[in-house]
Amino acid sequence: MEFWHVFYKNQTIKMFRVFVFCIVFFLSQAWADDASPAFLVQPDSSGTYINSKLEYFVDTSETMTFDEARSHADFVSAGGRNVLARVRHPIWFRLKLERGADAPARWWLDYQIFSPVELQFYSPDQNGQYIKQASKKYEPFSAHPSYGRPFFYPITFNDQQSMVIYWRSVSHSAFIFPVRIWQQEKWIDLTLTEYLLYGLLLGIMFGLSVYNLFIYLRIRDSMFLLYFFAIVSYMFYSVNINGLDLNILWSTSFHRFKGLSSCITATTGIFSVLFAISLLGNLKRRKWFSYTLYGVVAIYLSAIGLVFAGQYSWAELLTQWAGGVWLPLVLGMSAYLSYLGSVWARCYLIGEGPTLVGSTLLVLLTQGVIEADRFNTTFYFVAGAWSAIMFSQALAEKVNSLKKAATAALNMAVTEKTARLKEAAQYQISLEEKVKQRTKELSLEILLHQQTLEQLRESQSKLEEMAYSDVLTGLPNRRMFQDRLLQAYTRAQRQDSPFALALIDLDHFKRINDSLGHGVGDQLLQIVAQRLNAALRHSDTVARLGGDEFAMILTAPISRDDAISICQRLLSSFDAPLLIENHQVQTGMSIGLAWFPDDGRDMDELIGSADVALYQAKAAGRHRLSYIGHVTGSNLHQ
Numbered sequence: 001m002e003f004w005h006v007f008y009k010n011q012t013i014k015m016f017r018v019f020v021f022c023i024v025f026f027l028s029q030a031w032a033d034d035a036s037p038a039f040l041v042q043p044d045s046s047g048t049y050i051n052s053k054l055e056y057f058v059d060t061s062e063t064m065t066f067d068e069a070r071s072h073a074d075f076v077s078a079g080g081r082n083v084l085a086r087v088r089h090p091i092w093f094r095l096k097l098e099r100g101a102d103a104p105a106r107w108w109l110d111y112q113i114f115s116p117v118e119l120q121f122y123s124p125d126q127n128g129q130y131i132k133q134a135s136k137k138y139e140p141f142s143a144h145p146s147y148g149r150p151f152f153y154p155i156t157f158n159d160q161q162s163m164v165i166y167w168r169s170v171s172h173s174a175f176i177f178p179v180r181i182w183q184q185e186k187w188i189d190l191t192l193t194e195y196l197l198y199g200l201l202l203g204i205m206f207g208l209s210v211y212n213l214f215i216y217l218r219i220r221d222s223m224f225l226l227y228f229f230a231i232v233s234y235m236f237y238s239v240n241i242n243g244l245d246l247n248i249l250w251s252t253s254f255h256r257f258k259g260l261s262s263c264i265t266a267t268t269g270i271f272s273v274l275f276a277i278s279l280l281g282n283l284k285r286r287k288w289f290s291y292t293l294y295g296v297v298a299i300y301l302s303a304i305g306l307v308f309a310g311q312y313s314w315a316e317l318l319t320q321w322a323g324g325v326w327l328p329l330v331l332g333m334s335a336y337l338s339y340l341g342s343v344w345a346r347c348y349l350i351g352e353g354p355t356l357v358g359s360t361l362l363v364l365l366t367q368g369v370i371e372a373d374r375f376n377t378t379f380y381f382v383a384g385a386w387s388a389i390m391f392s393q394a395l396a397e398k399v400n401s402l403k404k405a406a407t408a409a410l411n412m413a414v415t416e417k418t419a420r421l422k423e424a425a426q427y428q429i430s431l432e433e434k435v436k437q438r439t440k441e442l443s444l445e446i447l448l449h450q451q452t453l454e455q456l457r458e459s460q461s462k463l464e465e466m467a468y469s470d471v472l473t474g475l476p477n478r479r480m481f482q483d484r485l486l487q488a489y490t491r492a493q494r495q496d497s498p499f500a501l502a503l504i505d506l507d508h509f510k511r512i513n514d515s516l517g518h519g520v521g522d523q524l525l526q527i528v529a530q531r532l533n534a535a536l537r538h539s540d541t542v543a544r545l546g547g548d549e550f551a552m553i554l555t556a557p558i559s560r561d562d563a564i565s566i567c568q569r570l571l572s573s574f575d576a577p578l579l580i581e582n583h584q585v586q587t588g589m590s591i592g593l594a595w596f597p598d599d600g601r602d603m604d605e606l607i608g609s610a611d612v613a614l615y616q617a618k619a620a621g622r623h624r625l626s627y628i629g630h631v632t633g634s635n636l637h638q
Contacts, residue, residue, distance in 0.1 A: 038096035038162060039181075041103045046183040047190065054078040054179065055094040059168070062090055066122055066130065070166060082178040088313065090170050093177070097155070098162040105158070108182045109165070111151035118170040119151050126158035130166075155181075194378075198239075201385040205235050208388045212395065223278045223395055230271040231388050237268040238380040259307030262315040266300040266307075269322055273297050276330040279348060279394060280337065289333055296326040327356050344397035351390025354383035414439075470544040472522055473529035481543035481551055488541075488555050489603050492596055497556035499596050500563035503610045504532075504570075507588040507622040509548035516583055523580050524587065535570055560595055567591045567625045574623070588623030590614055599628055 039045075039053040055075035064072070069092040084091065099105070111119065121133040133153060157163065169177065209231040216224035240261055273293045281290035299322040306315040331352055337345030358380045418436070425432045468480040476484065488499050506528065513521035525548070532542040532550060541553040554563050570589065577586040592614025600606030609628060617626035 038098040040098050040100055041107065041157075041181065042100040043102050043104070045100075045103070045181055046186045047180060049082075049178060049180050050095065051078050051082045051177070051179055052080040053095060054177075056084075056091050058087060059090045059092055064090075064092070066120075066132070066166065066168075069168070070130075083176050087171075090168055093167050093169065094164060095166075095179075096162070096164050097157075099157045099160075103157075104183065105156055106184075107155045107157075108184055108187060109153045109155055110180045110182055110187065111153075111167075111169075111177060120168040121153045122166040123153070123155060124160075124163050124165075128160075197378075198381055201381040202235055202239070204385040205231050205388040208392045209235075212392060215395075221399075223275070223398070226271060226275040226278050227391060227395060230268070230275040231384070231391070233264070233268040233271050234384050234387070237264050238384050240264050241380060259310075259312050259315060262307050262312060262319060263304055265319045266303045266315070266322075269300045269319060269326070270297050273300070273326050273330075275391070276326070276348075279398065280330060280333050280345065286333070289329070292329060293326055296322050299325075323359050327352070327359055331356060342401075344394040344401060347390050347394035347397055351387040351394065354379075354386050358383045470529075473526055473544050475529050475533070475550075476541060476543040478543065478545045481541065481545060481553075484541045484543070484553055485603055488553050489596070489606075492556070495556070498558075498560075498598075499556055500552075500554040500558060500560070501594045501596065501606055501610045502552040502554070502563070502567055503592045503607075503614045504550040504552065505590050505614060505618070506548035506550075507590060509587065512585060512587060516580075516585070520580050520583060520585065524578065524585060527578060527580070528589075531573055532570065535566060535573075563593060563595070564625065564627070567593055571623060571625060590617040590622050591625045592617055593625060593627040595627070 037053070039050050055077055057069075057072060057074045057076060059069070072092070075092075075094050095109075109121075122130045123133070125131050155163075155165065209228045212224045212231075213228040216222075216228065273296050277290050277293050280286075281293065299318055303315040303318040303322070306312075306318065331349060334345045334349040334352065338349055361379060418439075421435060422432060425435070468476060468483075470477045485501070491497070492499050506524075509521065509524070512524060525544070528550065529542070529544065532552065536542055536552065536554070539555050541555075543551050543553075545551055554566065571591065574588050577584045579585070592610045592612070594600060594606050594610035594613060596606050599609035613626040613628060617624040620626065
């Protein structure tokens, strides 16, 4: 007994020593993390994540200044993390950098992904004074620090070999802050590769959505229209969560809309749910399924309402809840229908599966369960392209299934009718055979007649399109222009509202066409058409009258100054030469502007006034705007 007592006593002492050693070890690691030594910048540090060297603290007062934050002693190490969940206060970050012996002096700090909405960056200048660079996610690209990126900042080691930089970050949701340090050339190479991948995947989604939109325009089935909106909204959603906002497409718009991300998420959810209803829920026995999903649509609409009310956190929470409801529901229904033998439901299930994985990753990311990396932030692009392919296949399979069902019903009806005819005419077999033969002939004639009607409809559609549009530029032609001018004239008389008419001739187009070839001339006309179209509002009309002649109808509400401003901007857009097939093409345009009713009481007088103004512009030296009593020119030709 004494032996065992001594044995257990010795073992207990050993275990206690191991326990104490483990505690000391982990505490030392924690203290080491809190110390967060400086990050040593080496020549090969480009592209390195530096979250392990970050320190931060949460500003619960939300009023702390930079000097107060700089002297704050409660910075703690991020410990390599790049996600902080459920934080609604500003966070101050601190990063210590030391320059290696051969490291370049110029670096860039990339604060990635989509989480922050505002960031204030403080870095020392050559005198040690801290310079503030403020950037917001929702502001024009011209206000971003570099390369159109909202959170991409330059760092310069001047005479010092070490520096400490700070930044204050604000977010409406979880803080996601993977930080990397870059050399400019390597960052550009990586970004171009990523954008090439994004462009390929977005191209797949956009191409399939436009294809199905054309199908909708052809057969008028709402499933195809909902597919189009679901995929297009998903494209914007995927772009948004990767930090590439709508400002990329419209650089002066949307930057003041702080709830844009939640609105895009809710819009994507609305169209995705409506598409699922149209594909899976259009049966009387599954009304509960449709009603539940309509409730989810109501939740998404409520989230959009909360955004406009300024409740961004609640809006984001509602969108997460809604996604957690409808995605498992539609996947379960599609799995059930697949079990029953539905091919199109199986295609939908295969396509929606990656989306569920992506949504799960996103929820885990925003809750801080997983860390942000390139996989879980770009997975949505791959999932979107895959979903677009499989959803399109699901639509095709469902339409094919409906066609087969209709054919089976028709065959059943024909069979039943034939049986009744046989029962009624058993006494006259020869007559029965003639009736059958005639029925087959009629069926063939009906089929041929339907094919003929279909061909006639296609021909009529093509003729109407050719009759009212210019083949080369896609703009309305002279016939359509006359119709639009008559509409504008009639509306102006009825509503007593003015409008403007501009006649446009390209300068020296014949010389360009003769010297550089018709191919260059055609491309020049197409470029002119695109710029004219882009300069006008949706309610205005631009048409090609023939050759190098164009016309614009600027309808109310518009003032004379606005019309003149539009024409002057068009002139300025052609000051610089165009590059077409390696040729520097210098062209301009002469514009004659007339105002209804001041310059003409009817259409003929108005056209005549515009024509006179056009010749005044040409006579004054071309590439000018002329209206009654005035001739203005562009800097290129003055």
